[in-house]
Every structure is written in structure tokens, then in C-alpha cells.
Amino acid sequence: MIVPFGHVLAIAVILFVLGLTCTVVRRQLIMILIGVEIMLNAAALVLVGASAHWQQVDGQLFVVLLMAVTASEVAVALAMVFYLRHRQGSAVADDFNRMHG
Amino acid sequence: MNAMELIALTPVLILTLGATTLLMVGAWHKQVIPLVTGGIIVALAAAGAALLIQPPVAEIAGMFGSGPYARFFTLFWALSAALVLALSIRYIHEQTIPAGEYTSLVLFAATGMALLSSATSLVGIFLGLEAFTLSFYILIAINRHCDFSAEAGLKYLVMGAVATGFMAFGIGLLYACSGSFHLPEALHGLQTGGALRPWGLLGWGMLLVAIGFKISLVPFHLWTPDVYQGAPTPVVSFLATGSKGAVAAALIGLFASGPSGWGDMTSLLWILAVLTMLVGALCALMQTHIKRLLAYSSVVHMGTLLVGLLCQSRDGLTAGVFYVVVYCIASLGSFALIASLADHGDEPGALADWRGLGYRYPVRGGVLTVLLLSLAGMPPTAGFMAKFAIFHAAIQADLLSLALLGILASLISFAFYLKVILTLFTPNEAVAERHSGTGLEHTVLAICVTGVLLFGVVPGLLFDLIGRILP
Numbered sequence: 001m002i003v004p005f006g007h008v009l010a011i012a013v014i015l016f017v018l019g020l021t022c023t024v025v026r027r028q029l030i031m032i033l034i035g036v037e038i039m040l041n042a043a044a045l046v047l048v049g050a051s052a053h054w055q056q057v058d059g060q061l062f063v064v065l066l067m068a069v070t071a072s073e074v075a076v077a078l079a080m081v082f083y084l085r086h087r088q089g090s091a092v093a094d095d096f097n098r099m100h101g
Numbered sequence: 102m103n104a105m106e107l108i109a110l111t112p113v114l115i116l117t118l119g120a121t122t123l124l125m126v127g128a129w130h131k132q133v134i135p136l137v138t139g140g141i142i143v144a145l146a147a148a149g150a151a152l153l154i155q156p157p158v159a160e161i162a163g164m165f166g167s168g169p170y171a172r173f174f175t176l177f178w179a180l181s182a183a184l185v186l187a188l189s190i191r192y193i194h195e196q197t198i199p200a201g202e203y204t205s206l207v208l209f210a211a212t213g214m215a216l217l218s219s220a221t222s223l224v225g226i227f228l229g230l231e232a233f234t235l236s237f238y239i240l241i242a243i244n245r246h247c248d249f250s251a252e253a254g255l256k257y258l259v260m261g262a263v264a265t266g267f268m269a270f271g272i273g274l275l276y277a278c279s280g281s282f283h284l285p286e287a288l289h290g291l292q293t294g295g296a297l298r299p300w301g302l303l304g305w306g307m308l309l310v311a312i313g314f315k316i317s318l319v320p321f322h323l324w325t326p327d328v329y330q331g332a333p334t335p336v337v338s339f340l341a342t343g344s345k346g347a348v349a350a351a352l353i354g355l356f357a358s359g360p361s362g363w364g365d366m367t368s369l370l371w372i373l374a375v376l377t378m379l380v381g382a383l384c385a386l387m388q389t390h391i392k393r394l395l396a397y398s399s400v401v402h403m404g405t406l407l408v409g410l411l412c413q414s415r416d417g418l419t420a421g422v423f424y425v426v427v428y429c430i431a432s433l434g435s436f437a438l439i440a441s442l443a444d445h446g447d448e449p450g451a452l453a454d455w456r457g458l459g460y461r462y463p464v465r466g467g468v469l470t471v472l473l474l475s476l477a478g479m480p481p482t483a484g485f486m487a488k489f490a491i492f493h494a495a496i497q498a499d500l501l502s503l504a505l506l507g508i509l510a511s512l513i514s515f516a517f518y519l520k521v522i523l524t525l526f527t528p529n530e531a532v533a534e535r536h537s538g539t540g541l542e543h544t545v546l547a548i549c550v551t552g553v554l555l556f557g558v559v560p561g562l563l564f565d566l567i568g569r570i571l572p
Contacts, residue, residue, distance in 0.1 A: 009277065009300060016270050023263055032259055039266030046273030054280035059273075062224055062282065066269055069231045073262060076238050080258055083242070084251055093259065096252045099327045
């Protein structure tokens with residue numbers, strides 16, 4: 001492998017932290033979902049890197065499965081955002097806080 | 102994948118194909134009763150297949166086991182799905198929830214649970230978990246007549262999506278450390294990982310965060326009360342039992358699957374268990390809404406389950422499986438009871454609504470009392486045996502302080518269960534009229550109460566079975 005495995009892991013961790021920060025800091029639902037996407041891409045990067053490191057194809061196969069799962073998750077999530085926006089006229093997370101206890 | 106593996110996969114195939122068929126049929130024929138009855142038949146057929154078909158292979162595609170442990174939980178989740186569907190019929194009819202979608206989503210969720218409980222590889226765990234999480238995203242928000250339903254759906258979606266990110270990254274790191282997705286090898290690689298071992302431990306920690314979100318361990322439990330309060334009650338009965346139970350079953354399978362490579366993780370799990378039990382119990386004391394109260398009660402239960410896992414002994418794991426089964430029966434029964442009192446979406450939520458209901462509906466008041474006593478852990482119910490087995494195993498494994506803290510949390514729990522029971526039997530002239538419940542709903546309640554009392558009086562039945570199926 002041309003790139004040392006440590007570098008791949010480092011980049012992936014940076015990506016993951018960026019994605020997590022995005023989900024925690026941003027209040028727009030769309031931005032939260034983008035943050036989650038970045039976290040999942042970081043995971044895919046680790047898997048591809050590890051697959052090359054171990055000279056196996058398993059990790060890359062899992063990335064394909066991960067893409068499929070991510071796609072279905074995004075489909076459901078966007079439908080939900082659309083539904084909420086249609087219903088309550090807002091796509092900001094803080095507007096949904098009517099349950100307390 | 103060959104014919105042998107397909108035979109071993111029959112119960113899951115029945116669930117998936119049945120769910121797909123019902124989804125298609127539901128697009129044209131929208132009558133509630135035939136569709137949901139079809140769903141119940143599919144679930145029962147899957148349960149029958151899991152019971153009767155002897156799998157010719159031990160493992161399917163290197164991802165899912167087909168041993169007795171997997172078959173037991175496939176059977177259990179399929180039966181739970183059947184019970185949930187049985188108590189949903191009136192609810193979805195009154196709330197005009199599309200029956201085809203609802204039924205097929207419940208069956209898909211059961212498929213995911215069955216796969217998760219039988220997973221023998223990290224890929225299997227991920228796919229099983231996602232299969233039912235995606236179904237629940239929709240199921241929680243499916244009630245268009247209730248604003249809380251949409252809000253609960255959103256909360257579960259955001260938390261679930263973040264948990265998915267943690268789980269995928271954790272699995273990636275575990276694979277990077279060990280070079281295998283298959284659990285025994287992955288855990289072995291964690292022990293001998295060399296320079297990559299810290300990454301493997303980080304990965305295991307992230308996996309734990311994701312699992313913590315799903316079974317709502319403190320501090321990842323914040324979504325639980327809101328989602329339970331907002332979601333349709335039959336859905337909550339499945340969410341509280343199946344989704345938590347399946348993750349717990351996978352966790353038990355993980356602990357049973359080989360030499361523990363997580364010696365360094367025990368202290369972390371210890372802290373999580375103690376925090377979950379104590380914070381959950383104290384928060385539950387302050388709740389005035391029955392569904393939020395049961396949500397915190399489920400938090401406490403999952404903490405207690407962790408105690409069983411921490412024993413790292415066969416006794417502890419056996420007690421853990423027993424605990425999961427008993428918790429699921431009692432919890433499903435409690436939510437089924439709330440659903441049976443609901444009339445056109447108007448259900449007793451605040452504790453004040455429950456005042457005197459025990460006199461107005463004595464049978465169901467008695468049923469709720471028995472189920473709550475089981476959740477609290479009072480003899481002669483199964484809950485007592487479950488807690489006793491867990492704490493006994495903990496003391497045997499030299500975890501005296503953990504056992505004592507667990508018993509303290511159980512004592513605090515008594516207070517809030519007792520509060521509900523006392524409210525139920527407080528004289529009240531102005532008690533509101535509730536729905537008298539359909540025959541199917543009463544059947545579901547009867548099954549749950551029978552289970553709780555049967556396993557309380559003769560726990561040996563279940564303990565012997567678990568002793569034989571545990572890998």
C-alpha cells in the first residue's frame with residue numbers, strides 16, 4: 001500500500017469527528033443528516049483502508065452493503081424531514097421540543 | 102449461498118417474503134382485518150418454522166448462526182410480532198393507519214431482530230440492527246393524527262442515525278485491528294492486535310456507544326422517554342421489547358462467543374451499569390406519565406442486564422437470557438394494557454388518569470398489578486427469579502458492590518411501581534370511561550400474565566432450556 005495505514009486511520013478519525021461535530025452543533029435537520037453521512041463515509045474509509053491493509057476483499061464488500069444501508073436510511077430520513085416540514089412548517093431540530101417530563 | 106443455507110434461513114425468508122407480499126396486497130386492498138390477520142399468520146408460520154425445521158448447517162454465509170440460540174430468539178421475536186399485531190388491529194383501525202404498510206413494517210422489524218439475535222459476525226450485527234431500526238423510524242412516526250408521533254419519529258431518527266455512524270465506524274476499527282468480521286476471530290484479534298490494538302479498543306468502545314443508544318444506557322438514554330410517549334402504543338410495545346431485547350441477545354451472544362478480548366472494557370461497562378441503574382431509577386421516581394415511567398423502567402432493566410453480562414460466567418449469561426425473556430413478556434403486557442384502554446387515540450397517559458381505574462376495570466387492573474410487580478421483581482412473579490438469578494451470579498463472580506448497587510436500584514424501583522399500583526386502586530368517583538378492549542387484546546394480556554406467573558412459579562422450565570441453547 002502506498003499510503004501508510006496510520007494515515008488512513010488518522011484521516012478517517014478527523015472526518016468522523018467533523019461529522020459528529022456537525023450533528024451536534026448544527027440545528028438544521030438537513031445539516032444533521034449531512035453530518036451523519038460524513039460519519040458513515042469515515043467508516044467506509046476505514047473499511048477500505050483496512051481491506052487493503054489485510055489484503056482481503058471483505059472490507060470492500062462491507063462498504064457496498066454500507067452504501068445500500070446508508071441510501072435507504074437517507075431515503076427514510078429525507079421523507080421524514082419533508083413530512084415534518086409539511087406538517088409543522090419547520091425543519092429546525094429545536095422546534096420539536098413539546099414533550100417534557 | 103446454497104440450498105442447505107436457504108433451508109436454515111426459512112423462518113427469516115417466511116417473514117421477509119410475507120411482509121413483501123402484504124405490502125403489495127395492502128396497496129390495493131386496504132381492509133385492516135384481513136391484512137393484519139395475514140401478518141399474524143406469517144409471524145406464526147415463521148415461529149413454527151423456527152421451531153420445527155432442523156437447520157442442516159451451523160452457520161449461514163458466515164454471518165448468521167442457525168444454532169439453537171438463534172432459533173430460540175427467532176421464535177421469540179416472531180411470536181412477539183404476532184402478539185403486537187394482534188393488539189394493533191383496533192388501534193390502527195381507529196387511527197386510520199395504513200394496514201398494509203404497518204403490518205409489513207412490523208414483520209420487517211421482526212426479521213431484523215431475528216437476524217440480529219443470531220448474528221455471528223459484525224456484518225450480521227450491523228445489517229440486523231439497521232433492518233429493524235429503519236422499520237422503526239417509520240413505525241414511530243406513522244400516526245398522522247398525533248403531533249407527538251412525528252416528533253418522536255424525528256428524535257428516534259436523529260439518535261438512531263448518529264448511533265449508526267458510531268456502529269459503522271466501530272466495526273471499521275475492529276476490522277482494521279483484527280482483519281476479520283467473524284466474531285470469534287475479531288475478538289481474538291483484539292487480544293493479540295499488537296500495534297493496532299488501541300484502535301481495536303476504540304472500535305469496541307464505539308460499538309458500545311451504538312449499543313448504548315439502542316438499549317438506552319445512561320448517558321445515551323435521553324431519547325427514550327420522549328419516543329415512548331409520542332409513538333403509537335402498540336409500536337412502543339414492540340420497541341421496548343423487541344428492539345432492546347434483540348440488541349441484548351446479540352450482546353449476550355457476543356460475550357458467549359469466545360475468550361473475552363475486552364478485559365480493559367470491564368471498568369467502563371461497570372460504570373455504565375451502575376449509572377444506568379441508579380439514574381434510571383431516580384428519574385423514574387419523578388415521572389407522572391405512565392409511558393415515560395415505563396421508559397425509565399426499561400432503562401433500569403437494561404442496566405441490571407449489564408450486571409449479568411459483567412459476571413463473565415455462564416451463570417451470568419444464562420441469567421441474562423432469562424432476564425431478557427421475562428422483561429420482554431412483562432413489558433409487552435404493560436404496553437398492551439395501555440393500548441387496550443385507548444379509545445380513538447385517547448389513552449390514559451398522566452398518572453392522574455389512572456386513579457381508580459383498577460376498580461372500574463378490576464381484571465385489567467389486576468393484570469397490570471401482576472405485570473408491574475414482575476417488572477419490580479416481587480415473588481411469585483418471574484421478575485423476582487430473573488433479578489435473583491442476576492444478583493446471585495454477580496455475587497458468585499465476586500461483584501458484591503455491583504450486586505448491592507443493583508439491589509439498591511431495585512428498591513428505588515419498587516417505589517415508582519408501587520406508586521402506579523396505589524394510584525390504580527385509589528377510590529375515585531369521577532373515573533373516566535375507557536374502552537373495554539377486544540377479545541384479541543385480552544388474549545394478548547392473558548398470554549403475558551400466564552408467562553410471567555408460569556416462569557415465576559416454575560422458572561426451571563426456562564432455565565433448563567436456556568442452559569441447553571446458550572452457545
